[in-house]
Amino acid sequence: MTEAPAPYAVHVDQVHKRFQDNHVLKGISLHARPGEVLSIIGASGSGKSTLLRCINHLVVPDQGEIHIGHEVLRSRHNRRGEAITADPKLLEKVRARLGMVFQNFNLWSHRSVIENVMEGPVHVKGIASQQARQYAHELLTKVGLEHKADAYPNELSGGQQQRVAIARALAMDPEVLLFDEPTSALDPEMVGEVLRVIRALAQEGRTMILVTHEMRFARDVSNQVFFMHNGVIEENGAPERLFTQPQSVRLQQFLSPCV
Ligand code: ADP
Ligand code: MG
Numbered sequence: 001m002t003e004a005p006a007p008y009a010v011h012v013d014q015v016h017k018r019f020q021d022n023h024v025l026k027g028i029s030l031h032a033r034p035g036e037v038l039s040i041i042g043a044s045g046s047g048k049s050t051l052l053r054c055i056n057h058l059v060v061p062d063q064g065e066i067h068i069g070h071e072v073l074r075s076r077h078n079r080r081g082e083a084i085t086a087d088p089k090l091l092e093k094v095r096a097r098l099g100m101v102f103q104n105f106n107l108w109s110h111r112s113v114i115e116n117v118m119e120g121p122v123h124v125k126g127i128a129s130q131q132a133r134q135y136a137h138e139l140l141t142k143v144g145l146e147h148k149a150d151a152y153p154n155e156l157s158g159g160q161q162q163r164v165a166i167a168r169a170l171a172m173d174p175e176v177l178l179f180d181e182p183t184s185a186l187d188p189e190m191v192g193e194v195l196r197v198i199r200a201l202a203q204e205g206r207t208m209i210l211v212t213h214e215m216r217f218a219r220d221v222s223n224q225v226f227f228m229h230n231g232v233i234e235e236n237g238a239p240e241r242l243f244t245q246p247q248s249v250r251l252q253q254f255l256s257p258c259v
Contacts, residue, residue, distance in 0.1 A: 007033065008031040008033055008067060008069075009033060009034045009035075009036070009069060009175060009176050009207040010030075010031060010032045010067070010068060010207065011030075011065075011066070012031065012051070012054070012055065012067075013065045013066070013067065014064040014065070015027070015028045015054050015063065015065075016028075016063040016064055017050055017054060017061050017062055017083075018062055023231060024047045024050050024231050025051055025054065025231050026231040028047075028064075028228075028231075028232070030226055030233065030236070032176070032207055032223075033207075034175075034207055035205040036224065037202045037207075037209075037210065037221050037222045037223055038208070038209045038210070038223065038224050038226060039210045039212055039221070039224075039225045040052070040212075040226045040228060041212065041213070041225060041254070042227055042228035042229055042254070046229050046230060046231070047231045049181075051228070052100075052178050053180075054066065055068075055098065055176075055178060055209065056094070056098045056100060056178065057085045057091050058100075060075050060084055061083060068094050068097060068098065068176065069097075069175065071090060071093070073086075073087075074087070096124060096172060097174055097176065098175070099174030099176070099178065100180070101162070101169050101177065101179045101180070101182050102165070103180055103182065103185050105153070105158070105164070105165045105185075106165065107153040107164060107165060107168070108153070109154060111152075112150050112151065113140065113145065113149055113150070113152070113153070113156070114133065114136050114149040116153070117139055117140065117164065117167050117168045118132040118133055118136045120171050121135065121136075121171050124172070125172070135171060136167070136171060139167040139170050139171055140164075140167055142197075142200075143163040143164070143167045143197050144163065144197075145167070148164075157190060158185060158187060158190055159186055159189075159191075159193045162183070162186065162190075162194045163194060166197055166198070170201075176207045176208070177206055177208045177209075178209050178210075179198065179209070179211065179212070181212060181213065182198065182210075183212070183213075183214060184213060195214065195217050198210070198217075198221070199217075199221055215243065215255070218239065219239040219240070219243050220239075222239050223238070223239075225238075225239045225243070227242070227248070227250075227251045229248075229251075229254075234250050234251060235247055235251045
């Protein structure tokens, strides 16, 4: 019998996270249907990165569940009372279905661009090198960097490095892409080239969760926008409504410099 498709690609269910006395996530829930783009906005320190990292258990929630399709990532506590992932085997399997792109690219500096893109498929998925190389070339073409295949990361601009990081995430054929402020470390003239790539992925129908300070972009590409404040989702909704008629005073204050 085949399983019915899961209604949500990602479902974050009542997630809490504390760092010592700092209660950073206070019962966060959200979900993305397949093909949806969610954006998370909010002031620095509001918990956006922690939330995104909870989705792949880079940060293990103290409470709450992460559903990726039919799979459920749960936490348990070790003897010292630290939250750890309940099922490491399951986590490994689920992580292969999630691509993550960080603010600071995190490329392997001693490997060429093409090697960076091939790394996951070859070492994690066990795909033959020849086949992985061919796919990596296709992905580099897609992000406009085929001509840089043999360059090293430090020979590239920040915008180019981030496009390589996106190609590297795509190489694993992830069901969901997570972006943590992918353009925040870039000089202004390089922001556009990275946003164009992300926009094209949204138009392909990729499921994405994006933490961003690019309000105009969030408004254009998202199905839903979530405004975080002090570890809670203070307000969420369709982008047109959220940006033009913010209900919460905090969101109004957050958005006021933009208009
Ligand atoms: P944002 O991405 O919205 O700027 P973060 O999720 O990075 O916010 O941080 C939220 C809060 O959690 C901050 O107070 C930050 O100092 C704290 N925090 C984040 N990661 C850690 C960590 N690994 N250890 C301790 N505190 C952390
Ligand atoms: Mg952050």
